[in-house]
Amino acid sequence: MKKEIIITGYGGQGIMQAGNILIKAAILEDKVTTFFPSYGAEMRGGAANCKVIISDEFIGSPIVYKPDYVLCFSRLAFEKFRKSLKPDGLMFLNSDLVKIENNIDVLVLEANTLSEKFGSKIMANMAMLGLFIARVKLLKQASMEEAIKESFKHKGEKIVNLNIEVFRAGLDCV
Amino acid sequence: MKFEMPESLKKTPQHYCPGCGHGIIHRILSEVIDELNIREKIIAVAPVGCAVFGYLYWDFDTCEAPHGRPPSVATAIKRTNPNKVVFTYQGDGDLAAIGGNEMLHTANRGENITIFFVNNVCYGMTGGQMAPTTMPNQVTTTTTQGRTEEDGYPMKVCELLSNIDYVHYLERVAVNSPANTLKAKAAIKKAMENQLNGKGFSLVEILAMCPTAWYQTPVESLQMIEDTISKAFPLGVFKDS
Amino acid sequence: MKKVEINREYCKCCGICIEVCPVNVLSVSKEFNTSGVHPVELIGDCIACGKCYLMCPDFAIEVKEND
Amino acid sequence: MIKLMKGNNALVEGSISAGLDAYFGYPITPQNEITESMSVRMREEGRVFLQTESELASVNMIYGVAMTGKKALTSSSSPGISLMQETISYMAGCELPTVIVNVQRGGPGLGNISGAQGDYFQAVKGGGHGDYKMIVLTPSNVQEMYEMPKKAFYLAFKYKNPVMILADGVIGQMIEKVDLNELAKYPDEDEVFNASDWALTGCKNRSSRFIRSLIMEEGALTEHNYKLLEKFNKMEVEVDFEEVSTDDADVVLVGYGTSARIIYDAYLNLRDSGFNVGYLRPKTVFPFPSKRIAALADAGKKFMVVEMSSGQMVEDVRLAVLGKSEVQFYGIPGGGVPEVETIISKVKNMM
Incomplete structure (x- = not known):
């Protein structure tokens, strides 16, 4: 098993955070994993993406050209990555931010709306991770939640729990 | 007063031109090191320029730095060896031209090192080209009609650095007369003591003769400092905080 | 009594010591040293003021007790 | 200790484990995590960290530290490494052990900040002036970013020569698993890292020393170059x-x-x-x-x-x-x- 994932959108949407949570969860399950970020002069607002590979064996190149899955948070990224998706690949779309024609085969989630229900729109990334894991079952819910906990523990228990709640809400959307 | 060669100086003839100021400065610097009994703690940084061969004359640990970089080399030596006494010995090309940035930032960090800046208003080793400190109208091999406004104005390092808060001590001296040489030695001693007392960045600018590149006799060059150069570069203490 | 000692081999005959000597007892010798320089020599009664030592750029002059 | 870590951060931990005494650096993408992380970690360890005014200052600072027999490292990316070439040549000429890390980016010129491998010639064929060689280590994963600094210092001190770790933006920026356990000891490392017979430490109870690369005596520089050449040839056994x-x-x-x-x-x-x-x-x-x-x-x-x-x-x-x-x-x-x-x-x- 080797799955290649691209998470993409704008800086500030938690793109890198979402990728980091995936690799942390992967390590908890003793998988081999790599994370490669786009990096640039822009810290916020510019296009950003990260490439995550989760595998049972040694990973060669950490760079992903033909992803199995794309988690997409912007129109620009949607146009760019829909073409590179593997034939049997899946795209997950934050439909609060990207409106698409009905006939395209993608999984959509109004992730910002969902996040706002919990009091903040900056947890759309957690909602999308929930949807992704529920659909693909690449990693276990428990290890994802452990990874979320690890990632937010410096911000306190309240924030950890809130993120886990949004993640679970995303899970329930499949 | 003792008028005998200091222990920190090797007993050897030296390569400088007749009447060159370096020999005098080498000697008074060595006398200070003997008087402060710090010879075994010295790590000196020589520049690129006539004084690159400092190690031939100084009997203490010495290294060479690339052109302009002695302040960086000295910063690193002092930071990793705070118990050593670290000084750089630099000319005007080295310190004020190619090494201007290192000079500014080393001063701005208030590094606890000492810089001896030998200003002879020209590039001596390469044959007498214009330096940042070259006098207006001075003839050099690259200002054959004399230095003009287009070539810039003499750079006053002490005045420039005196605006930096973290600088502890700045003095300009000369070695063109017995009295001035004694003042120069006192300034060198004070700058070294500052380092020993952890006071931070000290720089002594020493106006020195370069008869060869000034197209003068050694005796005329003493007078040139008196009449012209020390007018453009006034002697005195610029900072002592 | 202290007086000037000149290292003839180190001397480059720049003339600075002659210039600064207050009692004019230093002069250029007629002989050559091995570098072909006419070294400075003492020609009168030195008062051991040390000015020549202070200004000699060539480590060639010391003022020492005469033995 | 197993951790997920960026290559750049692993290099910092590996350098600290290797006994780094001083780090000097100037910001440039894609290696900024090294300078940033060093600023925290070196201070925590009570060692020397300094953000410099330029790559020229950085490389001359590691040159200065090496004079005193201690371990110093600087890191940069391609354009910054170009600026350092003069002093790398000096370090080879003076026979000083230092480590330089190049997290390569696209060139020529300011290029871009993507990972690239365009600095191979500069590293391997001598980017600076004169006849010299530098051992060049090429990490390919985050684990090696952790392990190679120690190896680099060992080889630098063994041969008294600068050593370069030639990484790139991808290795520097990627995150993967790294085992941060204690680095293996070389059997002769105490001897190799002992610089007491050549370093400038103040001339107490010994005659004074100097370290130089300006060698003007007739024929002496040729002789020095032959000595260096012999050393560069001996490095052959380190091929990996x-x-x-x-x-x-x-x-x-x-x-x-x-x-x-x-x-x-x-x-x-x-x-x-x-x-x-x-x-x-x-x-x-x-x-x-x-x-x-x-x-x-x-x-x-x-x-x-x-x-x-x-x-x-x-x-x-x-x-x-x-x-x-x-x-x-x-x-x-x-x-x-x-x-x-x-x-x-x-x-x-x-x-």
């Missing part, structure tokens, strides 16, 4: 490379650093499809595994060299092969990354 399935291979894929990871994917894919391909990854590019490559060429194997450049290391492969076998090249310069599928189709064409 990784080799997989070359015995029955018709074509051997050759790449270092990030390119090595890309060719590994191509190697696996081609083997799965029944093609006899091998994999060879230099872990040192100076010294270069020329003898091994020559032996493989003698055995009739062809080579496909892959780089993130217009073709630099391939020249060393061709020198080793000396026309005895076919050497093909595929590379993407300017911060581009070679594609596995292209490598596969090019190798198939060689079969």
Whole structure:
């Protein structure tokens, strides 16, 4: 098993955070994993993406050209990555931010709306991770939640729990 | 007063031109090191320029730095060896031209090192080209009609650095007369003591003769400092905080 | 009594010591040293003021007790 | 301790474990995590950290520390490394042990900030002036970013010569698993790291020393160069490379650093499809595994060299092969990354 994932959108949407949570969860399950970020002069607002590979064996190149899955948070990224998706690949779309024609085969989630229900729109990334894991079952819910906990523990228990709640809400959307 | 060669100086003839100021400065610097009994703690940084061969004359640990970089080399030596006494010995090309940035930032960090800046208003080793400190109208091999406004104005390092808060001590001296040489030695001693007392960045600018590149006799060059150069570069203490 | 000692081999005959000597007892010798320089020599009664030592750029002059 | 870590951060931990005394650096992407992390970690450890005014200052600071026999490192990326070349040459001339890390980015000029391998010639052939060589280590994963600083310092002190860790933006920026356990001790490392017979430490109870690279006495510089040459030749024994399935291979894929990871994917894919391909990854590019490559060429194997450049290391492969076998090249310069599928189709064409 080797799955290649691209998470993409704008800086500030938690793109890198979402990728980091995936690799942390992967390590908890003793998988081999790599994370490669786009990096640039822009810290916020510019296009950003990260490439995550989760595998049972040694990973060669950490760079992903033909992803199995794309988690997409912007129109620009949607146009760019829909073409590179593997034939049997899946795209997950934050439909609060990207409106698409009905006939395209993608999984959509109004992730910002969902996040706002919990009091903040900056947890759309957690909602999308929930949807992704529920659909693909690449990693276990428990290890994802452990990874979320690890990632937010410096911000306190309240924030950890809130993120886990949004993640679970995303899970329930499949 | 003792008028005998200091222990920190090797007993050897030296390569400088007749009447060159370096020999005098080498000697008074060595006398200070003997008087402060710090010879075994010295790590000196020589520049690129006539004084690159400092190690031939100084009997203490010495290294060479690339052109302009002695302040960086000295910063690193002092930071990793705070118990050593670290000084750089630099000319005007080295310190004020190619090494201007290192000079500014080393001063701005208030590094606890000492810089001896030998200003002879020209590039001596390469044959007498214009330096940042070259006098207006001075003839050099690259200002054959004399230095003009287009070539810039003499750079006053002490005045420039005196605006930096973290600088502890700045003095300009000369070695063109017995009295001035004694003042120069006192300034060198004070700058070294500052380092020993952890006071931070000290720089002594020493106006020195370069008869060869000034197209003068050694005796005329003493007078040139008196009449012209020390007018453009006034002697005195610029900072002592 | 202290007086000037000149290292003839180190001397480059720049003339600075002659210039600064207050009692004019230093002069250029007629002989050559091995570098072909006419070294400075003492020609009168030195008062051991040390000015020549202070200004000699060539480590060639010391003022020492005469033995 | 197993951790997920960026290559740049792993290099910091590896340097600290290796006993780094002082770090000096100037910000440049894609290696900023090194300078940032050093600012925290070196201070925590009570060691020297300084953000400098330029790469010139940084490299001259490690030069200064090395004078006193201590371990100093600077890191930068391509344009910054270009600025350092003069002093690297000085360090080779003065025989000073230092470590320089280049997290390569796209060039020439200001280029871009993507990972690239365009600085191979500069590192291996001597980017500075004069006849000198530098041992060049090429990490290909985050674990090696952790382990190579110690090796770099060991070799630097063993040969009294600058050593470069030639990484790139991909290795520097990627995160993967790293084992941060204590680094293995070299049997003779206490002896190697002991600089008491040459370093400037103040002339107490010994005669004074000087360290210089200006050698003006008649014939002395030639003699010094011959001595250095002899040393550079001795470095040959430090050659290090990784080799997989070359015995029955018709074509051997050759790449270092990030390119090595890309060719590994191509190697696996081609083997799965029944093609006899091998994999060879230099872990040192100076010294270069020329003898091994020559032996493989003698055995009739062809080579496909892959780089993130217009073709630099391939020249060393061709020198080793000396026309005895076919050497093909595929590379993407300017911060581009070679594609596995292209490598596969090019190798198939060689079969």
